[in-house]
Amino acid sequence: MSETEPKKRGFFSRLFGRDEEPAKPAPAPEAVTEQTVEPLEEPKPEAEVIAPPPAPEAEAPAVEAPVAEPAPPPVPAAEAASAVEAEPEPEIAAAPQPEPALAPELAPIAAPQPKRSWWRRLTEGLSRTSSALTTGITDLFTKRKLDAGTLEDLEDILIQADLGLATSARIAKAVGEGRYDKQIEPGEVKAILAREVETILLPVAQPLAIDATKKPFVLLMVGVNGSGKTTTIGKLAAKFRAEGKSVMLAAGDTFRAAAIEQLRVWGERTGAEVVFGQQGADAAGLAFEALQKAKANGTDVLLVDTAGRLQNKQGLMDELAKVVRVIRKQDPGAPHAALLVLDATVGQNAISQVEAFRETAGVTGLVMTKLDGTARGGILVALAAQFGLPVHFIGVGESVDDLEPFSARDFARAVAGLGEAA
Numbered sequence: 038m039s040e041t042e043p044k045k046r047g048f049f050s051r052l053f054g055r056d057e058e059p060a061k062p063a064p065a066p067e068a069v070t071e072q073t074v075e076p077l078e079e080p081k082p083e084a085e086v087i088a089p090p091p092a093p094e095a096e097a098p099a100v101e102a103p104v105a106e107p108a109p110p111p112v113p114a115a116e117a118a119s120a121v122e123a124e125p126e127p128e129i130a131a132a133p134q135p136e137p138a139l140a141p142e143l144a145p146i147a148a149p150q151p152k153r154s155w156w157r158r159l160t161e162g163l164s165r166t167s168s169a170l171t172t173g174i175t176d177l178f179t180k181r182k183l184d185a186g187t188l189e190d191l192e193d194i195l196i197q198a199d200l201g202l203a204t205s206a207r208i209a210k211a212v213g214e215g216r217y218d219k220q221i222e223p224g225e226v227k228a229i230l231a232r233e234v235e236t237i238l239l240p241v242a243q244p245l246a247i248d249a250t251k252k253p254f255v256l257l258m259v260g261v262n263g264s265g266k267t268t269t270i271g272k273l274a275a276k277f278r279a280e281g282k283s284v285m286l287a288a289g290d291t292f293r294a295a296a297i298e299q300l301r302v303w304g305e306r307t308g309a310e311v312v313f314g315q316q317g318a319d320a321a322g323l324a325f326e327a328l329q330k331a332k333a334n335g336t337d338v339l340l341v342d343t344a345g346r347l348q349n350k351q352g353l354m355d356e357l358a359k360v361v362r363v364i365r366k367q368d369p370g371a372p373h374a375a376l377l378v379l380d381a382t383v384g385q386n387a388i389s390q391v392e393a394f395r396e397t398a399g400v401t402g403l404v405m406t407k408l409d410g411t412a413r414g415g416i417l418v419a420l421a422a423q424f425g426l427p428v429h430f431i432g433v434g435e436s437v438d439d440l441e442p443f444s445a446r447d448f449a450r451a452v453a454g455l456g457e458a459a
Contacts, residue, residue, distance in 0.1 A: 162433025166414035171454035201419030231453035238445035243427035253339035260378035262345035271303030287327035288313035406432035
């Protein structure tokens, strides 16, 4: 012990530049260790750890105050050792910063999510419509006998889902047949709803057939602003390209610069050539030029975008009619299909859109989008019952996979809140 003490005194005197060697300076390390150990146990010293090299000198002056305090001499060796061991700890305390590095390690675990089936995407997309219907039916038919008042309430529920007056009356009648003054389970009502809706939709659930003998097969896309028309064109282009078809896009919505750019992006994504002009250019002239190029290139499918226009603006509808006339000058049979893109969230307004665009552009089929954004998806049933136009595709989301060919049975069962058909 006597041999180690002089060494510590010599070091202490050299550190502070003092010549005296009193027996009491030995406790100085104790004060140092006490001060260093305490902050190390708390997160407060982080600022000191991050500070530049002068930190050790900052600790030394703090020692001068406790030098005069008497401290028990037996402890210095153990505390000095603990102080030496404790000094590296500030570096470890700063180490929590690597936590962000754990995120990339966790990301691969969450990333590989299984691709959702179309049935799942459909049911999730129609959840708002089915929830409104099934909740109303359950509340209405739970522990209640069927009578005229019950059927009137059921009809109101169906009308609120935009199924239409005729369809709602038809379904209510089917539910009431042979069941008056009897209790009927909600599940049975849902099954009848699904059956009647499927019966109405089956005749219109027709896939879009691309006639390979017509090159290019011209698809004219029409619809009001905000219906998702340009996005639908991009999704269809992706599907046709996946089938091995060559595709050309004509950016005929020359009133919106954003629509032109949007179509160009889809062209890059799908590998489809895009014919476009300046904003405000003549849409009919651009469609004419695109058809010429498509013929020269032997393109399989030409998708012609048009400016979104309200069905009650006659001037704009006349411009659309001009596009159709100009296309027919080159090919009397074109456009070979005219698809009206409808936003399901507009509800009954979709009926007037079909009437106007069918007269102006000769609409041959429908694409219903944004079914995931409304509780009134029954409008598709009302349109089928009133017009009988083929429904080629429905959309229930933003991704390419969320636009799929229309299936009457899947739609009917999803709307009624039933499981996937066997």
